[in-house]
Amino acid sequence: AQTVTQSQPEMSVQEAETVTLSCTYDTSENNYYLFWYKQPPSRQMILVIRQEAYKQQNATENRFSVNFQKAAKSFSLKISDSQLGDTAMYFCAFLNLLEKLVFGKGTKLTVNP
Amino acid sequence: DAGVIQSPRHEVTEMGQEVTLRCKPISGHDYLFWYRQTMMRGLELLIYFNNNVPIDDSGMPEDRFSAKMPNASFSTLKIQPSEPRDSAVYFCASRRTWQGGNEQFFGPGTRLTVL
Numbered sequence: 134a135q136t137v138t139q140s141q142p143e144m145s146v147q148e149a150e151t152v153t154l155s156c157t158y159d160t161s162e163n164n165y166y167l168f169w170y171k172q173p174p175s176r177q178m179i180l181v182i183r184q185e186a187y188k189q190q191n192a193t194e195n196r197f198s199v200n201f202q203k204a205a206k207s208f209s210l211k212i213s214d215s216q217l218g219d220t221a222m223y224f225c226a227f228l229n230l231l232e233k234l235v236f237g238k239g240t241k242l243t244v245n246p
Numbered sequence: 247d248a249g250v251i252q253s254p255r256h257e258v259t260e261m262g263q264e265v266t267l268r269c270k271p272i273s274g275h276d277y278l279f280w281y282r283q284t285m286m287r288g289l290e291l292l293i294y295f296n297n298n299v300p301i302d303d304s305g306m307p308e309d310r311f312s313a314k315m316p317n318a319s320f321s322t323l324k325i326q327p328s329e330p331r332d333s334a335v336y337f338c339a340s341r342r343t344w345q346g347g348n349e350q351f352f353g354p355g356t357r358l359t360v361l
Contacts, residue, residue: 166348176335178352224289228348231302232277236289 135160137227139237146215147245153200154210154240156225162186166228167201167208172239173221181223184208215244248272250353252338258359264326267356270319271340279350280313280323281337289337295321328360 137158146152158167169181184192184201191199196216200209212219225237251270259265271278279294293303298315306313310329315321325332335357339350 168349170352176355176357178337178339178355180349180351183349232294232296233291233302234279234350235291238288 135162135227135229135233135235137225137235137237139223139225139240141240142238143241143243145243145245146212148215148217150215151211151213152215152242154212154223154225154242156208156210156237158206158208158225158227158235160206160227160229162229164230167199168226168228168234169197169199169208169210170224170226170236171219171221172224173218178224182210212242217244217246220244250338250340250351252336252353252356254356255354256357256359258361259328260361261329262327263360264324265328265332265358265360267323267336267338267358269321269323269338269353271321271338272342272351273319275340275342275351276318277341277343277350278315278321279339279341280321281339281352283335283337283355284333292323325358328358330360333358333360 165186167184171179171181182192182194182197191201196213198211222239224239227235253268276297280292283289292305293313295315313323335355337355338353341350
């Protein structure tokens with residue numbers, strides 16, 4: 134069974150600084166998708182960024198970028214120029230070929246003014 | 247587009263009562279997913295449908311839980327009888343086949359409290 138591990142339960146960062154959230158996963162599949170979702174206090178799940186495993190180029194979305202290391206099964210999220218609105222739970226997720234989205238336990242990120 | 251709609255947003259009930267959670271997926275989406283979020287277990291997939299047909303219900307915790315999708319625009323998750331350990335946030339999500347990136351769009355969730 135696929136598993137997703139987020140080793141940092143909580144992190145904090147100063148406004149305007151950069152922070153990196155870690156994620157590792159375990160799978161025997163070769164083709165899959167990886168996601169980072171943000172869950173603010175409103176509890177709405179918001180997609181931050183996605184990565185297709187067959188693409189070597191790391192995905193970027195404005196201030197958000199990933200470091201995808203397929204051989205190491207690592208998928209970290211970098212947030213640049215952190216903003217107060219980035220304060221939220223961040224979930225790493227793996228989508229397998231059976232359509233199941235497997236989530237990590239989450240990292241609670243606090244951006245301090 | 248209105249996004250995925252879930253109702254109610256909050257539900258408080260007593261142990262033993264029947265609870266029905268409702269979901270309206272995004273129009274045109276042919277996949278629908280039900281998730282449960284708890285502090286202990288995180289986010290878990292309960293069941294998902296494709297073209298209104300249940301494909302995988304292996305995540306449904308026990309027979310007290312049932313889900314239906316009578317048409318492409320409506321799904322229900324029923325718990326009967328409810329127990330305090332069912333207290334959680336229940337999310338519905340949907341997506342469209344071959345949509346770029348296989349993104350699932352989540353509803354706002356229903357916070358269920360069973361007393």
